[in-house]
Each structure stands twice: as structure tokens, then as C-alpha cells.
Amino acid sequence: MSLQVAIRSKAFGGVAVLRDVSFQLARGEVLAVLGPSGVGKSTLLRLIAGLDTEYDGRISREGRLAMVFQEPTLMPWRSARDNLRLTTGVSMTEAEAALDRVGLAGKGALYPGQLSLGQQRRLSIARAYAARPDILLLDEPFVSLDAALVDDMLALTQSVIREQHPATVFVTHAAHEADALATRRIQLQPVAQNT
Amino acid sequence: MTLSDAISAATRGQAGSAPRALSGWVVRALSLAALVAFWWALAWLKADPMVLPGPQVVLPRMAQEAASGALWVHLGATLWRVVQAFVWAMSLGLVLGVAMGLMPALNRWLDPWLVVFLNLPALVVIVLCFLWIGLNETAAIVAVAINKIPLVTVMTREGARALNAPLSDMARVFGMSPLSRLRHILLPQMAPHLASTARSGLSLIWKIVLVVEFLGRGQGVGFKIHLHFQMFDVTMVMVYALAFIAVMLAIETLILQPIEARARRWRDA
Numbered sequence: 001m002s003l004q005v006a007i008r009s010k011a012f013g014g015v016a017v018l019r020d021v022s023f024q025l026a027r028g029e030v031l032a033v034l035g036p037s038g039v040g041k042s043t044l045l046r047l048i049a050g051l052d053t054e055y056d057g058r059i060s061r062e063g064r065l066a067m068v069f070q071e072p073t074l075m076p077w078r079s080a081r082d083n084l085r086l087t088t089g090v091s092m093t094e095a096e097a098a099l100d101r102v103g104l105a106g107k108g109a110l111y112p113g114q115l116s117l118g119q120q121r122r123l124s125i126a127r128a129y130a131a132r133p134d135i136l137l138l139d140e141p142f143v144s145l146d147a148a149l150v151d152d153m154l155a156l157t158q159s160v161i162r163e164q165h166p167a168t169v170f171v172t173h174a175a176h177e178a179d180a181l182a183t184r185r186i187q188l189q190p191v192a193q194n195t
Numbered sequence: 196m197t198l199s200d201a202i203s204a205a206t207r208g209q210a211g212s213a214p215r216a217l218s219g220w221v222v223r224a225l226s227l228a229a230l231v232a233f234w235w236a237l238a239w240l241k242a243d244p245m246v247l248p249g250p251q252v253v254l255p256r257m258a259q260e261a262a263s264g265a266l267w268v269h270l271g272a273t274l275w276r277v278v279q280a281f282v283w284a285m286s287l288g289l290v291l292g293v294a295m296g297l298m299p300a301l302n303r304w305l306d307p308w309l310v311v312f313l314n315l316p317a318l319v320v321i322v323l324c325f326l327w328i329g330l331n332e333t334a335a336i337v338a339v340a341i342n343k344i345p346l347v348t349v350m351t352r353e354g355a356r357a358l359n360a361p362l363s364d365m366a367r368v369f370g371m372s373p374l375s376r377l378r379h380i381l382l383p384q385m386a387p388h389l390a391s392t393a394r395s396g397l398s399l400i401w402k403i404v405l406v407v408e409f410l411g412r413g414q415g416v417g418f419k420i421h422l423h424f425q426m427f428d429v430t431m432v433m434v435y436a437l438a439f440i441a442v443m444l445a446i447e448t449l450i451l452q453p454i455e456a457r458a459r460r461w462r463d464a
Contacts, residue, residue, distance in 0.1 A: 046364075049364075049367075049368050050368075051364050051367060051368065065368055065369075066368070066369065067365075067369075069361065069365065073362060073364070073365045075362065075380065077383040077458075078379060078383075078461075086371070087365070087369040087371060111461045127369075131369060137368075
């Protein structure tokens, strides 16, 4: 298994956010994590990514990790091309190909501040795919893209998953996005605080 | 203002950026010329070159000192001390400031030290260094660096506290190396703080270097000012002071400003 998650509980300041969340993912599987806002979906991704280590339970990962954050999270002082190269180690040619794939051909020399929010989102998606990850974490990656572009990005994500076979955890609010990508799904529910 | 007015105003602004940059240089030159004129007017009103010599007295003496080679020897000695103290103070202050900004526990322990050293008079540090280490170059550089390190630490600590946490998370997730994180994540964010620290650092350091030279060195601008102070030679005091101010202006204009502009170019893109 590429990813094994067994979280007994995760709390912030004594307030439990996650309780008894367990799953295993093999390469090529896509798990959609659904649930209302504030239920802990992004927290779950941060635990899996190793960005938060204060929880009760166990998470084991194998292989290279990549993540699409809720915000583009780009280096504004580096060009679009360098945002790909410096984070993933790909060559100039591979970076240009990755940009081309998300519809940003010819924009490699621009700084993120010169791109629209939608283009910045696509750049952050390109970065995750260029990393050729074994585990791919997607935190509502298609927010603020228009409907046609969401369809394009979904198709691109499907083809990337087919090619690279990462174990993918996909947080989303949109059921149709989950339908398009996921092989499995879990629905997070608010944790009862009196138990 | 209508939308079309706003767009045309913005367009005019872009087109006019080059002339504005040029006029910045002109304004700078005119401002300095006005200062020289003010100095000349004061000297003319005082009418006593022994007390306040005008530019027409100071500049020829400066030319004489430069021609004899003495000016360059003393300027060079002072500049070398400034460079050494600057490098030490910036390096140690940067490491300390970033560590204190990123590690609250370390900051709690070291903050009282910082307050003590910030309030330690420069003169006390200089005298103690000369007494403990001796009247030598090491004592001079250490004294200047100790005076400046706390200020660099405070300014870089503020920069480290304002670091973008999501970017650090991204770098961790994608497994960027420590060196790569330093170069592409940390330093670009710290650049504005480092630039202002370097500027204030240089101006403070050279003033402290002069005091150090005044008290205990046999070469340098501070030494020469001490020598001519004892002879009440105001003209030579001004020759050496103005010559070094010119050197610092050149460093600011030719080195610091271009580096700052380069670090800031993504903002202007």
C-alpha cells in the first residue's frame, strides 16, 4: 500500500476535529474526501502531508509526495517555469511541456503576479503533476476555475492518474468532481464533542 | 474619474516611468547641490574659514590630500574596517534573527540579552574591547560588530516572523533541499528587511568605526579627524569626513540600490 491512514483523533485546543478516520490506498486509487466546510478535510490532508504531526494515530506513506493546495501557493519572485523547476527538479523542456499541458504555453517567463488567479491555479496543478508523485494530495484544486476549465482540468487529472498511477486523496465539495475522478469516497462528519 | 480616464492615466504612468526615474536622479543631484550651496552660504555669513571653511576652501585641500595619496590610505583603512565589521554583523545578526524569529522558545531566552546589548552604549563596548583584547584591529572590528549585531538581529527577526507559512509548507511537501529553501523561499522574503538592515547598518557602522579609530587606531578617517581636532584644523576634519561620506554615497548608489532593485524586480514586472 502506498498510503495507510489510521487516525484515532486530531484536536485543536481540546476541540476534536477528526476522529477514527482510517483507510488504505494503493497506487492508482483515488479517494474522494467529501463533507461540509470545517469538518476537517484540509486538516486530514495536512496530516497525510506531514505538515502537522500532532495527532493520535498512525500514517505511513511510501514514495514521493505532491500536493495542490487550496491557494496556488507559488513563489511570486520566481517565473512560472522556475516555480515548476525549483520545486520538482524537472528540466526546462519538461517544465515547458507541463505548462503546455495546463494551457499555459508561452507563459513560462511570466511571474505568478502577472497571471490571473485561474492561471495561477493551473500552474499549481502543473507543479503537482510535473513532480510525478507516488502520492497526490488535491485540496479543492478546481475552485475558482470556470466550468469549462474545470472539465479540462478533470480530464487532465484523469490522464495524469492513468499515466503516473499515484495514490490520490482528493478533497472536494463538488459531487460531480468526485464522480469524475474517484474510485472510492469517504464522507467526513462533524465530530461530536461530548463523547 | 471614468474607467477610460483611469486606464489612460495608468497608461500615461507606464509610459512616463523612464522620465520619472531620470528626474529622480536630477532631483537627487539638485538636492545635493542645494546642500553645498547652503554650506557655502553659511560659510560666507560666518566669514571665518578657521571655524567654518566653505567648499572653495575644503575642496582644494581634499584634492591636495588625494594627490599626496594620504586620503586614499586612510579612506582605505576605514573602508576595510567597515566591510569586515559589516560582514560579521550582518552574518551573525541574520542567523540569530532568523533563528529567534522562527523559534519562539529561543526568542524567549535570548530576547533579554538582546535588550541588554541594544542598550549598551557603543563607547562602553569600544573601551571594553580595547581594554580586554588590546589596541589592535581585532578589538576594533569586534567592538563595531558587537554594536551592530543586536540591531541586525532585531530587524531580521521581524522579517522571519513575517515569513509566509504556506510557502514553507509547499517547500516541505515537495521536498525542496535546505539550501534551495534558503535561496528560493527564505531569502527572497527576507530581502526587503535585509536591504533596510544593510543600509542602516552601513551608516551606523562607519560612524562607530570612526569612534574606534578616534580612540585607538593609528590609521583611518577617525584617526585623522582626531589628529586635526587636536590642531583645531576644521578644514581637514571636513576634508576627511566629506570624503568618506562620498564613499558611502557611492556604495549606496552603485551597490546597495542596484541589489535592492534586482531583488524587487518581480514586484515591478
